[in-house]
Amino acid sequence: MRVVAVPCLKDNFAYLVIEGTQAAVVDPSAAAPVEAALERAGVELAAIWLTHHHWDHVGGVPDLTTARPGLPVVASAKDSEKIKGVTQRLADEEWTETANLRAYAIDNPGHTLGAISFRIADAVFTGDTLFGAGCGRMFEGDPAMMHASLMKLAALPGETRLYFGHEYTQSNLRFAAAVEPSNRAVADRAAAIPAPSTPSTVDLELATNPFLRCSEPAVIEAALAHGAASREPHEVFRALRAWKDTF
Numbered sequence: 449m450r451v452v453a454v455p456c457l458k459d460n461f462a463y464l465v466i467e468g469t470q471a472a473v474v475d476p477s478a479a480a481p482v483e484a485a486l487e488r489a490g491v492e493l494a495a496i497w498l499t500h501h502h503w504d505h506v507g508g509v510p511d512l513t514t515a516r517p518g519l520p521v522v523a524s525a526k527d528s529e530k531i532k533g534v535t536q537r538l539a540d541e542e543w544t545e546t547a548n549l550r551a552y553a554i555d556n557p558g559h560t561l562g563a564i565s566f567r568i569a570d571a572v573f574t575g576d577t578l579f580g581a582g583c584g585r586m587f588e589g590d591p592a593m594m595h596a597s598l599m600k601l602a603a604l605p606g607e608t609r610l611y612f613g614h615e616y617t618q619s620n621l622r623f624a625a626a627v628e629p630s631n632r633a634v635a636d637r638a639a640a641i642p643a644p645s646t647p648s649t650v651d652l653e654l655a656t657n658p659f660l661r662c663s664e665p666a667v668i669e670a671a672l673a674h675g676a677a678s679r680e681p682h683e684v685f686r687a688l689r690a691w692k693d694t695f
């Protein structure tokens with residue numbers, strides 16, 4: 449399995465997941481860059497996998513499917529009413545399979561109620577749930593829900609590659625440094641951000657992503673200084689997310 453990141457719009461990533469001559473595309477926000485990437489890779493589009501319903505993740509679906517009648521379009525059952533043309537509606541841990549491409553859904557409510565990640569082998573496509581050193585805003589969910597979704601991803605094996613939906617890593621690391629000024633891993637990561645910064649790994653996020661570090665004493669203290677009402681991880685998370693929203 450091979451993954452190709454496809455920059456789209458201003459800072460979005462779509463991804464081609466390639467097995468042999470077939471590819472699935474994750475979150476095609478626009479059709480043209482995806483078509484160009486398919487052409488460059490010399491592969492045929494076999495499926496569309498959508499992490500959530502936002503326009504900047506599904507905008508390319510109509511053009512891609514019009515050009516390929518019958519193309520599978522896969523999304524979470526909970527988001528499927530909000531996306532036109534979905535052909536398979538996944539529940540938590542349900543598999544989708546097209547050609548040699550086989551992935552399963554990880555329910556990740558919080559950014560949207562129907563947000564999912566797709567896991568295929570040692571790669572996970574996290575959409576707008578987890579970013580490099582950060583996480584998505586809670587448009588539909590609450591802090592306990594979003595924090596639990598992030599903890600689910602954090603519990604995956606450390607070498608798991610995390611392919612996220614936006615290039616926000618640099619600004620996220622500025623926030624991470626404000627939360628934990630003495631975290632050496634944050635400083636090291638900020639000093640050498642690859643372009644693009646996707647993928648990350650679970651181990652790198654555990655070391656540098658403040659939203660996965662809500663039980664760390666330094667993170668708890670920073671959150672308490674920014675409105676956290678207790679040391680409970682989901683309350684620390686709530687305070688960090690609110691702080692980041694205005695950072």
Ligand SMILES: [Zn+2]
Pocket residue numbers: 500502505559576
């Ligand atoms: Zn989104």
